[in-house]
Amino acid sequence: MSALDQARALLPSWVGWAGPATYLLMAALVSALGARLATAIGLAGQGKSAESKEAEPHWTERARLAFPARALSAVCLVVLPAFWAAFAHLWVGPLTLCSPLELGIAAGLAALAGTATMHFRLLRLVLPNPLTLRYWLAGMLTLAIVIRPILPIAVVLALAAPESLWTGAGAAWVASTVALLALAMSGVSLLIARALGLARPPSKRLQAIVAAAAERAGQSPRATFELRWPMVNAAAFPMGGVLVFSDAALRTLEDDELEAIAAHELGHLSEPRSIQALRMVQATLWVPLAAARPIVAAYGVAGYGLAVLAAMAAILWLRRIMRRMEQRADAEAREQVGDGGSLARALEKIYQANAVPAVGWARGTHPHLYDRLIAAGHPPAYPRPKPPSRIRLYVGMLAAMIVTAVLLIAATWAPTYAACGETDDEWPCLVWLTSGYGGSWELGTIGEIRETQGQRSDAIVLYRAAAELAYEPSPDLARLVALLVLAGRCEEAAATAEQLKQQVAHSPGAEEHLTYAQAILASCPLSLSPAPRVEYQ
Ligand SMILES: [Zn+2]
Numbered sequence: 001m002s003a004l005d006q007a008r009a010l011l012p013s014w015v016g017w018a019g020p021a022t023y024l025l026m027a028a029l030v031s032a033l034g035a036r037l038a039t040a041i042g043l044a045g046q047g048k049s050a051e052s053k054e055a056e057p058h059w060t061e062r063a064r065l066a067f068p069a070r071a072l073s074a075v076c077l078v079v080l081p082a083f084w085a086a087f088a089h090l091w092v093g094p095l096t097l098c099s100p101l102e103l104g105i106a107a108g109l110a111a112l113a114g115t116a117t118m119h120f121r122l123l124r125l126v127l128p129n130p131l132t133l134r135y136w137l138a139g140m141l142t143l144a145i146v147i148r149p150i151l152p153i154a155v156v157l158a159l160a161a162p163e164s165l166w167t168g169a170g171a172a173w174v175a176s177t178v179a180l181l182a183l184a185m186s187g188v189s190l191l192i193a194r195a196l197g198l199a200r201p202p203s204k205r206l207q208a209i210v211a212a213a214a215e216r217a218g219q220s221p222r223a224t225f226e227l228r229w230p231m232v233n234a235a236a237f238p239m240g241g242v243l244v245f246s247d248a249a250l251r252t253l254e255d256d257e258l259e260a261i262a263a264h265e266l267g268h269l270s271e272p273r274s275i276q277a278l279r280m281v282q283a284t285l286w287v288p289l290a291a292a293r294p295i296v297a298a299y300g301v302a303g304y305g306l307a308v309l310a311a312m313a314a315i316l317w318l319r320r321i322m323r324r325m326e327q328r329a330d331a332e333a334r335e336q337v338g339d340g341g342s343l344a345r346a347l348e349k350i351y352q353a354n355a356v357p358a359v360g361w362a363r364g365t366h367p368h369l370y371d372r373l374i375a376a377g378h379p380p381a382y383p384r385p386k387p388p389s390r391i392r393l394y395v396g397m398l399a400a401m402i403v404t405a406v407l408l409i410a411a412t413w414a415p416t417y418a419a420c421g422e423t424d425d426e427w428p429c430l431v432w433l434t435s436g437y438g439g440s441w442e443l444g445t446i447g448e449i450r451e452t453q454g455q456r457s458d459a460i461v462l463y464r465a466a467a468e469l470a471y472e473p474s475p476d477l478a479r480l481v482a483l484l485v486l487a488g489r490c491e492e493a494a495a496t497a498e499q500l501k502q503q504v505a506h507s508p509g510a511e512e513h514l515t516y517a518q519a520i521l522a523s524c525p526l527s528l529s530p531a532p533r534v535e536y537q
Contacts, residue, residue, distance in 0.1 A: 007443055007465035008095050010450075010458050011430065016097040019434040020106075022411070023091040027084040027107040030407045031114035034400035035076040039122050041396035042069025059128070060358040060385045066126040067357050067388035072396040073119045077112070083404060084111040090412050090436045094469055105159070116140075126355050129248075131230055139229045142198045146227060146244065147235060149184040150286055157290040165294045177290065181283040187237030190225055190244070199225045199244070206245060209255055213262035216336045219270050226250065232353040234261050236268035238276050243269075252353050257346035260337045267329030275325060282318045285311045322365045327375065330367075334376050344378035359385050412436075421445040424452065440469035444476045456483050473503040473510035481517040490524040497521045 001009075008016060043066065057065075085108035089100035098106075124131055144152050157177050162169040183189070193199035202210065202224045214220040222241035229246035232253070236243050243265045245258070253261065288295065288307040295304045334340040351358060351369045358369040358380070366372075373380050415435035418428035420442050429446050432438035447462030463480040470476065477500040484493035497517045504514045 003461070003465040003468045004094055006461045010461055011095070011433070011446070015095050015430055015433050019091045019093065019096060019415075019436065020098055020103050022434075023084075023088060023103065024106055024110045026407065026411055027110040028114040030404055031076070031080040031084065031111040032118050033114075033407075034080055034404045035073060035115040035118035037403055038072040038076055038396035038400040039069040039118060041399055042066075042072045042392050043122075043125075044392070058382060059352045059355075060382065063351070063355045064357040064359075064385055064388050066355055067360070068390075068392035068396065069122055070126060070355075071361075071388075071393055072400070073115070073122050075393075075397060076115045076400055077119055080115050080400070080404065081108040081111040084108060087408060087412075093433055093436050093438050095433050095438070096436075101159070127230075127353075128355065129230075129353060135228075135230050138198060139231060141196070142193060142227050142229045143231075145189050145196070146187070146193045146199065147229075149189045150181060150283055153180050153184055154286045154290045157287075158292055161291050161293040163294060163297050165291065165298075170294065173291075174287070177287050178284060181286065182239075182280065185237070185280060185283050186240035187242040187244075188240065190223075190242065193227070194225075198228045202226055202245075203250070205255070206250060206258070209258045210243065210262050213259050213266055213336070217263060217266040217270070217332070219266055221266065221269060232350045234265050236265040238268050238271050238279065241269055248353070249350070252349055253346055254342075256337070256342040257349065260333050260343035260346045261350075263333035263336045264329045264343070267332035268325065270332070271325055271328075275321070278318060278321060282315065282322070285314050285318075319365055323367060326366050330372055330375060340376035340378055344373050344376040347372055347376070348380075357385065357388055359387050361387055361390065421448075424449055440466045440471075440474065440476070443469065444474070444479075447476065447479070451479070451483070456487065459483055460487070467499075472507055473500060473513060475510070475513050477503070478513040478517040482520050485520050485524045488525050490521075493521055493524055 045065070085104040088104040088107045092098065092100045092103055096103075120131075120133060120136055123136065157173070157180070160173065162173055164170050165174060190199050203226065206224065206226060210221065210224050221236075221243040224243045224245070227244050227246050230248050231246055232248045234243065234245045234249055243262065245261075249258070249261070288311050291307075292304055295307055299306075330343070333343050337343055347369060350356075356369070360368055367375075370380060370384055412435070415431045416437055418431040420429035420432050422428070426446050426449055429438070429442040429449075432442045443462050444466035447459045447466060450456075450462060451459035460480060460483050463476040463483070466476040467474040467480065477496055481493050481496050481500070484490075484496060497514075500514055500517055504510055
């Protein structure tokens with residue numbers, strides 16, 4: 001049992017867990033608050049258009065107004081958990097029962113739960129079709145496992161990253177990273193989704209639709225799946241030759257519309273090999289992001305910042321190529337379904353059901369709906385909508401970050417206002433110890449309080465733990481020598497005095513403690529009875 005474990009056993013059990021518990025609670029609640037505030041700013045003014053009841057606004061206008069809030073909510077979903085995970089170490093002290101990494105992971109999950117609750121609430125408000133919590137959670141799982149598996153893989157890899165890449169462990173990490181990303185790109189994770197009941201083989205209807213599209217395109221997918229996913233969508237995995245359709249798409253779209261979408265996805269399967277290779281490159285750009293630990297260790301935070309910027313620039317450049325691939329797939333679909341009417345109808349229904357604006361911020365892999373409809377030969381009857389407000393996005397993001405930072409800093413500093421050592425009360429020192437700031441001083445002070453109360457054996461344990469945490473020659477060691485001499489434990493006292501001597505030799509400036517310790521050690525074993533009271537400050 002280490003000195004710290006022995007000291008912890010003498011203190012109330014909450015000292016080991018109250019700090020992390022407070023932090024987790026804050027991560028969940030403050031994240032929810034930040035996300036709620038951000039989405040409220042994103043949605044502000046929505047009420048005005050709802051008041052003018054004489055004309056229900058067109059779906060493109062509703063989607064446009066709701067979009068900044070949705071974007072903010074999605075940003076919060078990623079940024080806030082990362083933020084809370086990053087600052088968890090501030091709440092881990094020497095007596096805390098979990099490691100900084102463990103608290104970081106738990107805090108990230110707590111913050112994710114807080115922001116996800118607000119995200120779900122917003123989606124219920126914004127999406128035209130009703131959404132149950134169960135269905136939404138299944139959809140999120142489908143998204144994480146099948147559609148965007150790279151994100152959870154990158155998080156796991158980042159946590160597992162070794163200190164250096166130029167070692168056996170580093171090489172193994174890089175190799176397994178590339179292998180995992182390649183697997184994710186090929187759609188292999190569909191096997192996991194099937195086992196979880198999130199993916200199933202195509203119904204007779206979907207089989208017939210895909211077969212018809214495949215015959216026209218002269219290209220068949222290797223496999224087709226239906227996904228449990230409330231988003232009206234379909235996707236292709238060119239590397240694995242797999243097509244997937246959401247169950248929501250099968251409910252929302254007519255047969256000819258689904259066939260047009262199938263033709264679009266088949267268009268992705270016939271992409272040239274060079275594009276498939278670029279898609280793989282796009283995935284491997286996550287490797288430098290996940291290698292935060294070794295890159296920071298070798299090149300510092302600035303080096304990691306540069307790596308992130310380079311990866312982002314490459315990702316943005318590749319997105320333009322991928323956008324051209326979307327246009328190519330749309331063109332193939334239009335060619336195969338005749339006049340493009342079913343493609344246009346399908347696209348409009350998809351965007352409407354998902355409440356995605358007809359004109360966005362021009363940053364995704366897909367062109368704007370408005371332009372896709374024009375390209376399909378069926379320009380919309382309504383005028384081109386304005387893009388959603390970007391200012392709301394920035395203001396909302398700023399508000400969420402300010403609220404989070406202020407509350408986190410306030411809560412982190414609060415325990416340091418406890419006046420440890422000013423009275424005979426242990427409580428303020430215990431509060432320090434639950435935060436990440438408590439340590440040697442607080443343990444030594446509790447030791448002194450116990451000593452004055454006559455609990456000398458407690459004081460011995462606490463001084464030893466305090467000395468272990470001290471950065472400089474510790475007066476606690478001198479106090480420890482005195483108590484050990486009083487207890488007649490001369491050998492231990494001598495060893496402790498020797499330890500103090502070593503410390504003083506390395507960093508002078510505390511010779512008085514050593515002189516005192518050696519003086520009292522000289523009288524060991526004490527022959528006086530009862531033991532004299534040793535006054536030492
Ligand atoms: Zn596409």
